[in-house]
Amino acid sequence: MSTALTAQTKWWGGGKSPVNVEYGKLMMWYFLISDSFTFGAFLITYGAVRFSANAWPDPNEVFNTFPFAPEGINAPLVFVSIMTFILILSSVTMVLAVQAGHHNDKKGVVRNLILTIIGGFAFLGCQAWEWTHLFHEGAWWGSNPFLNSDGTAGTVNFTNFFFTITGFHGFHVFTGVIINIIMLIMTLNNVFEKRGHYLMIEKAGLYWHFVDLVWVFVFTCFYLI
Amino acid sequence: MEYTTQSHGDYAAIKKEIWKVTIILSVLTIIELLLGLWIFLKPDMNHTLKLILKGTIIILMLAKSFYIVAYFMHLKHEIKNMIMTIILPLTLFIWFIIAFLYEGHSYNNLKNNYDRQYNEGTIKVNKAEYKHDAAKPATQEAAPEPAH
Structure with a gap:
């Protein structure tokens, strides 16, 4: 921990980490690389199937309402933009928690972790509402009530990919919330205080930011283009 | 194995950077949504224009992911070996x-x-x-x- 960073540092000379991060953090990054290939494979398959079809449902016709909306309203993008901002803001509170951890500021860690957990639950609630709404419209795995944008009958590929990919992402959000709750309990029990550093919060933070990052891609691929 | 903790700098300066990135991410998201709204409001839009708008949305998406990875995930402040370890496989x-x-x-x-x-x-x-x-x-x- 004591070596100074200089331009002449021989990173590959042995005796020190050549990537200059602690073991757990490096492994979290490697896990995230493999996870990004899983999500990438899902989204690229979705793209390949969409490219192999003559027509595809218009997202603006499918996702066009929000909770407590008056009957028959046509308001695409409203609900999903709220979900996007919830996730961005929870990512901000997470990074604030990590920074508070760097400065051994226990109060700051606790406050920001609680805000992050609330954001995670809010996002999951939004997704639960959207899935329920789509299910009542007749959409589910193996059932697609939506027509293609050119008026031809759609295939179940659309709903299958939507539910699989948003479901897999929602599962990641859920796991992230659980991890954050564990971090909160450990912080409140002074585990990190005794350990002398809050590096564990940083690893949980990496995972949470990754979930936000994936949503950026899912949101664009399903709702915007 | 031995590693060096990065200098974390001034707490206030880091907080300032976080809020700056937050504003950039929000602005990029709002531009994306406006472009999406444009596509929605003009259903009989010229096909080429539609492709250009969708391409712009994808570029904005990549810009957002850069800001999240570089600043929120802190990758920009790691040493070059670490950055390459992550970026090259991708x-x-x-x-x-x-x-x-x-x-x-x-x-x-x-x-x-x-x-x-x-x-x-x-x-x-x-x-x-x-x-x-x-x-x-x-x-x-x-x-x-x-x-x-």
Whole structure:
């Protein structure tokens, strides 16, 4: 921990980490690389199937309402933009928690972790509402009530990919919330205080930011283009 | 193994950077949404313009992911070895995306050229009627039958 960073540092000379991060953090990054290939494979398959079809449902016709909306309203993008901002803001509170951890500021860690957990639950609630709404419209795995944008009958590929990919992402959000709750309990029990550093919060933070990052891609691929 | 903790700098300066990135992410998201709204409000839009707008949305998406990874995930402040360890494997995505989208497009062309049933099988459906009928089984039964 004591070596100074200089331009002449021989990173590959042995005796020190050549990537200059602690073991757990490096492994979290490697896990995230493999996870990004899983999500990438899902989204690229979705793209390949969409490219192999003559027509595809218009997202603006499918996702066009929000909770407590008056009957028959046509308001695409409203609900999903709220979900996007919830996730961005929870990512901000997470990074604030990590920074508070760097400065051994226990109060700051606790406050920001609680805000992050609330954001995670809010996002999951939004997704639960959207899935329920789509299910009542007749959409589910193996059932697609939506027509293609050119008026031809759609295939179940659309709903299958939507539910699989948003479901897999929602599962990641859920796991992230659980991890954050564990971090909160450990912080409140002074585990990190005794350990002398809050590096564990940083690893949980990496995972949470990754979930936000994936949503950026899912949101664009399903709702915007 | 030994590693050096980065100098974390001034707490206030870091907080300032976080809020700056937050504002950038919000602005990029709002621009994306406005472009999406533009596509929605002009359904009979010129095909090329539509592609340009969608391409812009994808570029904005990549910009957002850069800000999240570089600042929120702190990768920009790691040493070069670490950055390369993460970024180089991800360049595989360049091949991945091009190869599979090309494949999908090619498959569609083959079907349209050689499979008469596929080409003529796309029937226009009356929108209002179709939606009404399709919604019925889902609300009455717990597990709706596959529609197609």
